[in-house]
Amino acid sequence: LPELPEVETVxxxxxxxxxxxxVLAVPWLDHRMVRGPIGADAIRxxxxxxxxxxxxxxGKFLVWRFRTGAGLLLHLGMSGRLTAxxxxxxxxxxxxxxxxxxxxxxxxxxxxxxxxxRIGWVQPGDHPWPNLGPDALARNFSARCFQETLxxxxxPIKSLLLDQGVVxxxxxxxxxxxxxxARIHPLTAGGRLTTADVRRLHxxxxxxxxxxxxxxxxxxxxxxxxxxxxxxxxxxxRVYGRTGQACQRCGGAIQSRMxxxxxxxxxxxxxxxxxxxxxxx
DNA sequence: GTCTTTACCTGTATGC
DNA sequence: TGCATACAGGTAAAGA
Numbered sequence: 001l002p003e004l005p006e007v008e009t010v011x012x013x014x015x016x017x018x019x020x021x022x023v024l025a026v027p028w029l030d031h032r033m034v035r036g037p038i039g040a041d042a043i044r045x046x047x048x049x050x051x052x053x054x055x056x057x058x059g060k061f062l063v064w065r066f067r068t069g070a071g072l073l074l075h076l077g078m079s080g081r082l083t084a085x086x087x088x089x090x091x092x093x094x095x096x097x098x099x100x101x102x103x104x105x106x107x108x109x110x111x112x113x114x115x116x117x118r119i120g121w122v123q124p125g126d127h128p129w130p131n132l133g134p135d136a137l138a139r140n141f142s143a144r145c146f147q148e149t150l151x152x153x154x155x156p157i158k159s160l161l162l163d164q165g166v167v168x169x170x171x172x173x174x175x176x177x178x179x180x181x182a183r184i185h186p187l188t189a190g191g192r193l194t195t196a197d198v199r200r201l202h203x204x205x206x207x208x209x210x211x212x213x214x215x216x217x218x219x220x221x222x223x224x225x226x227x228x229x230x231x232x233x234x235x236x237x238r239v240y241g242r243t244g245q246a247c248q249r250c251g252g253a254i255q256s257r258m259x260x261x262x263x264x265x266x267x268x269x270x271x272x273x274x275x276x277x278x279x280x281x
Numbered sequence: 282g283t284c285t286t287t288a289c290c291t292g293t294a295t296g297c
Numbered sequence: 298t299g300c301a302t303a304c305a306g307g308t309a310a311a312g313a
Contacts, residue, residue, distance in 0.1 A: 001306070060307075078306055079291080095291090114290045116307060131309095155284055164308080172306065220305095261286070262306070 002076040004136055004169030005212035006223050006231060007060045010082050013226025014064065014108070015055040017084035022051045022103040023066075029119070030097035033112070036073075038121035046070060046121060047100065058129045059136070059168025069124025077116025084108045084226045129168070136169040136205055143202040150190035150198065157193065157201070158186035159260035170205065173218060173240045176265045178204040180239045185271040186264045192274060211236065239265040 002010070026047050031040035038046075050066035057063075065071040076082065087107045092099060098110035098119060110117070122128045133149065134141035149166050150157075160166050161175040170178070179186050181204035184197055193201070217223055217231030220241065224230055238248055243256040247267040256265045 003307090075307080077290090077308085112290095113292065114306090116290065118308085153283080159284080162307085260284090263304090 001078055001171060001173060001218075001220055002080060002223055003060060003171035003174050003218075004209050005174070005215075005233065006217035006225075007057055007062060007076060007169075008137075008213050009217045009225045009231065010076070011055045011057045011062055014062070014082060014084055015052075017106060017226060018052045018064075018102060018108065019054060020052065021106070023047045023049065024101040024103045026098075026100050028092070028096065028099040032115060033097045033110075033117060033119045035118045036120040043072070043119070043121045047072065057135075059132050059164055060171070061129055061132070061168075063122055063128055065122075071122040071128075073118075073120035073122050073128050074110070075118045076110075077112055077114060077118065079114040080110060080112040080117035081224050082108070082110050082226060083224070083228050085228070132164050132168040133166050134168065136167050137209055141167060141202075143199045146202050147193075147195060147198040150193060153190035155190060156187045156259050157184060157190045158262070158264050160190040161205075162260065162262065167205075169209070172262050172264075173220065173237065174205070174208055174212065176240045177208045177237060180266060180271060181208060183270055185273050186259055186266050188274045239267060241265070 026044040029040045029044050034040045034043065050068060053065045053067045055062060055064055060075060062074040063071040064074060074082065084106055086105055092109065093111055095111050095113040096109055097112055100108040102108065150160060153160060158175055158179065161170045178201060182201040184201055212218060212233040215232035215236065216225055216229065218233040218237065219230035220234065239254050242254045243265060245254050247254055247270060250267065250269045252267055252269040254265055255268050256263055
């Protein structure tokens with residue numbers, strides 16, 4: 001489940017593998033993955049001969065940026081795996097939707113069985129993520145601006161953390177982990193959080209995301225980095241996927257329930273439910 | 282404008 | 298053993 005740490009891990013791998021290299025050709029691009037006004041054939045033609053400048057990330061979106069300023073927008077969806085390297089096998093694995101041949105003999109491949117990912121073309125100067133809030137690890141995502149965004153919002157903080165227009169990069173795993181670390185109940189209305197709550201949550205978000213990046217992300221089902229390695233953060237999860245297990249802090253049982261259509265994991269003792277008094281204030 | 286629900290998609294797990 | 302069903306969730310769009 002690629003969230004910010006997993007996408008950042010892929011970003012670093014793709015940049016390291018391809019920076020300064022040229023695209024020889026795009027042997028395969030599945031048109032079903034392509035979004036936006038530029039079609040698959042135009043993207044394939046546009047990429048040929050381009051030299052890679054860098055790989056940018058905002059939230060869970062990547063732009064494989066070329067020296068002309070144009071770029072390839074990539075989103076890994078839920079099951080997307082982007083790998084780069086000299087691939088020993090001749091046949092592409094199942095569910096391969098993008099194959100890019102580089103001039104140094106490497107191949108960049110995108111596999112995505114569920115096809116929730118997407119591919120698009122970014123023109124020079126284009127702002128490819130107009131609807132996203134600040135990146136969760138960016139300098140401009142401050143506790144103060146976070147509190148302003150949450151002000152007056154009635155939705156559960158869990159749902160707001162998943163809203164990429166509020167803050168970009170957090171998915172179901174790290175939303176639950178950050179709320180646990182900040183000791184905030186996931187049903188608490190965003191606008192009811194105190195200044196101290198928001199500061200704790202802001203710090204918890206950044207700490208858990210940075211720690212996960214250090215471990216190259218979490219492999220829960222299928223994530224792998226650009227070199228095909230699994231992430232190492234799974235043992236560090238405190239609540240996600242631990243329903244019924246003992247809370248590492250208080251020993252109580254980890255609960256799970258649906259909030260905003262998403263399974264949410266939390267500790268009822270460490271994350272006390274918002275009180276009636278607080279809710280009526 | 283805000284919030285909730287649904288569709289998209291298929292591998293994996295579960296139940297009969 | 299084999300089949301049917303439920304479940305997982307990032308994003309966007311529709312509905313309330």
